[in-house]
Structure formats: structure tokens, C-alpha cells
Amino acid sequence: MSELAPSILSADFMRLGEQLHTLEESGLKVLHVDVMDGVFVPSISFGMPVIKSIRTGCQMMFDVHLMIKEPARYIKEFVEAGADSITVHVEACSDIGETITVMKQYPVKRALSVNPGTDVNVLMPYLDQIDMVLVMGVEPGFGGQKLIPETLEKVKKLDQIRRENGYDYLIEFDGGVTRDNLCEIIQNGTDLAVAGTAVFRGNIRENVWDLQEVIAGAS
Numbered sequence: 001m002s003e004l005a006p007s008i009l010s011a012d013f014m015r016l017g018e019q020l021h022t023l024e025e026s027g028l029k030v031l032h033v034d035v036m037d038g039v040f041v042p043s044i045s046f047g048m049p050v051i052k053s054i055r056t057g058c059q060m061m062f063d064v065h066l067m068i069k070e071p072a073r074y075i076k077e078f079v080e081a082g083a084d085s086i087t088v089h090v091e092a093c094s095d096i097g098e099t100i101t102v103m104k105q106y107p108v109k110r111a112l113s114v115n116p117g118t119d120v121n122v123l124m125p126y127l128d129q130i131d132m133v134l135v136m137g138v139e140p141g142f143g144g145q146k147l148i149p150e151t152l153e154k155v156k157k158l159d160q161i162r163r164e165n166g167y168d169y170l171i172e173f174d175g176g177v178t179r180d181n182l183c184e185i186i187q188n189g190t191d192l193a194v195a196g197t198a199v200f201r202g203n204i205r206e207n208v209w210d211l212q213e214v215i216a217g218a219s
Contacts, residue, residue, distance in 0.1 A: 001215065001216065001219040002186045002190060002191050002192065002193060002215050002218070002219050003028075003029065003030055003191065003192050003193070003215070004028060004030075004192075004193055004195060004199070004208065004211050004212060004215060005028075005030040005031065005032040005063055005172070005192050005193065005194045005195070006023055006028065006031060006032060006194075006195060006196070006199040006200070006208075007032040007033075007034055007174070007194050007195065007196035007199075008020075008031060008032070008033060008034070008054075008196075009034040009045060009196050010196030010197050010199065010200040010201070011200050012200070016054065017054070017057060019200065019204060020054060020057070020058045020060070021057075022204045022205060023060065023199075023204065023208070024058065024059065024060060025205075026204070026205055026208040026209070027208075027212075028060065028208065029060060029061055030060060030061045030063050030192060031058065031060040031061065031062055031063060032063045032065060032174070032194045032196075033051060033062055033063065033064045033065065033083075034065050034067065035047060035051075035064060035065065035066050035067060035068060035078075036067045036068070036140075036141060037067065037068035037069060039068070039069045040067050040068050040069045040089065040091075040092045040140075041067045041140050041141030042141050043141045048074075048077050048078060048080075048081040049081075051064065051078070051081040051082050051083065052080075052081040052082055054082075055081065055082030061084045061085065062082055062083050062084045062085070063084070063085045063087070063172075063192070064078055064083040064084075064085065064086050064087065065087045065113070065134065065174070066078070066086060066087060066088050066089070066092075067089060067092070067140050067141065068092060069092050070092065070093065070094065071086075071088040071089075071092060071093065071099060072088075072093070072095075072098060072099040072102045072103075075099075075102050075103055075105075075106060075108075076105075076106065078108075079106040079107070079108050083108055084108065084109060085108060085109035085110075085111060085131065085132065086103060086108050086109070086110065086111065087111035087112070087113050087132070087134045087172075088103075088111070088112060088113065089112075089113045089114070089115065089140070090112055090113070090114055090118065090122055090123065091114075091115055091118060096112070096125075096126060097125070097126070100112075100126060100129050100130065104129075109131040109132065110129070110130045110131050110132075111130055111131060111132035111133065111134055111172070112126060112130055112132075112133055112134070113133070113134035113135075113136060113140075113174075114133070114134075114135060114136065114154065115136050115139065115140060116136055116137070116138065116139060116148050116150070116151050120133075120135075120154045120157055120158055120161075123158075124161075127161065127162070127165070127167050127169060128165075128167060130169055131169055131170065132169055132170040132171070132172055132192070133158055133169055133170075133171055133172065134172040134173075134174055135151055135154045135155050135158070135171065135172070135173050135174070135190075136151065136174055136175050137151045137152075137173055137174060137175030137176045137177070137185075138174075138175030138176050140175075145175060145176055146176050147175060147176025147177065147178075147181055147185075148175075148176070151173075151175070152173075152184065152185065152188045155171055155173055155185070155188040155189050155190055156188045156189055158171050158189065159171060159188065159189025160189075170191040170192055171189055171190050171191050171192070172190070172191065172192040172193075172194060173185050173190040173192070173193055173194065174194035175194070177193050177194060177195040177196075177198055178195075178198050179198060179210055179211060179214055182195075182198075182211060182214045182215065182218070183214050183217065183218040186214075186215055186218035186219060187218050193211075193215070195211060198211060199211070
């Protein structure tokens with residue numbers, strides 16, 4: 001069954017430890033961690049020290065999404081900070097193959113991401129070397145945006161490609177995920193749905209329960 005991955009970009013950082021505990025108690029297994037450098041995307045979020053800090057008190061899988069230029073420079077540091085999976089943007093890498101080679105040196109799951117304007121065909125040479133593809137449903141860098149409907153066609157195409165070729169990569173979708181569109185997102189082939197505002201705005205436990213109910217019905 002597909003899973004929900006809350007994005008801590010939408011969390012209340014004054015209560016971050018408490019909110020992470022609530023997510024774990026709700027049965028969630030994956031935490032989406034957005035890292036932004038102010039260069040590849042306009043916003044700046046946080047880096048290794050924050051990840052290392054929350055790693056000590058959280059047992060969830062850390063799905064670290066690097067929205068940074070030339071991410072190969074920092075793979076080692078993010079693994080040491082506690083990343084279980086690292087996603088890099090194809091648009092941010094001058095050499096995608098070399099970036100994957102660097103990731104292969106460390107005990108971390110490898111993932112590639114594509115922005116809304118990037119064709120998934122750019123991923124074809126690498127699909128047998130990665131563990132996951134992250135499809136962006138919005139332009140990266142800001143939370144709370146509305147999903148771009150056309151991006152769901154990429155999920156559908158990636159699902160078709162893996163079935164036809166026997167690939168086992170997961171498909172993750174990030175951006176504009178709400179209770180109202182989650183069913184469609186899952187039914188198009190998404191294995192991991194990233195949600196920020198939909199999880200953290202209001203009662204986290206109730207939000208998680210509602211979203212998981214939608215996933216169960218769609219899977």
C-alpha cells in the first residue's frame with residue numbers, strides 16, 4: 001500500500017520534537033526533509049545540523065530532498081547527519097551519472113527528482129540505478145502551492161515504464177497534495193505522497209488519519 005510522507009517544511013519548529021513524536025505515534029514511517037540552498041531554489045531552509053539533531057530522537061526513515069546546486073558535494077555529510085534516502089534534482093546536477101556514482105559510495109537509497117517543466121525521458125538512462133523517482137507537482141522552493149495537474153501524467157508514465165521494464169523504483173509525489181486530490185495521486189501510481197500543510201495545519205493526528213483513510217481507499 002502507498003504511504004504518506006509528512007514534510008517538516010510545514011511543521012512548527014518551536015514544537016518540532018513534539019510534532020515528530022505525534023507522527024511516529026500515528027504510525028507513519030517516513031519523514032520528508034526538504035533542504036533548500038537559496039540558489040537552486042529561492043528559499044533557504046536548513047541543513048545537516050538540524051537533521052543530525054532530530055535524528056537522535058526520531059526513528060522514522062529520513063527521506064532527504066536536496067534542492068541544492070551540485071548536491072554531490074554534500075552527499076557524505078547528509079548521510080553522516082542521518083539521511084536514509086537522498087533525492088537530488090536532475091536540473092541541479094551538471095553530471096547526473098557522476099552524482100549517482102557518489103551516492104553509491106554510501107549506505108543510502110538513491111533518488112532523482114524532476115521539476116514540473118522537465119520531461120521524464122531525461123531519467124531513462126538512470127532508472128536501473130536508482131531506488132526512487134520524485135515527481136514535483138509544483139515548482140520547488142515554497143510550500144502551500146496548488147498542484148499542477150499535468151504533472152500527474154509523469155507519474156502515470158513512470159509507472160508504465162517500470163512495469164514494462166521490470167524496474168523496482170518507487171514513485172514519490174511532492175507538491176500541492178491535499179485530501180481532495182490524494183486519491184487521484186495514488187491511483188496514478190504514486191507509492192509515497194509528500195504532504196506538508198495537509199498534515200501540519202490543524203490537528204496532526206486527525207489529519208494523518210484522514211489522509212491515511214484516503215490512501216487505503218485508493219490503494
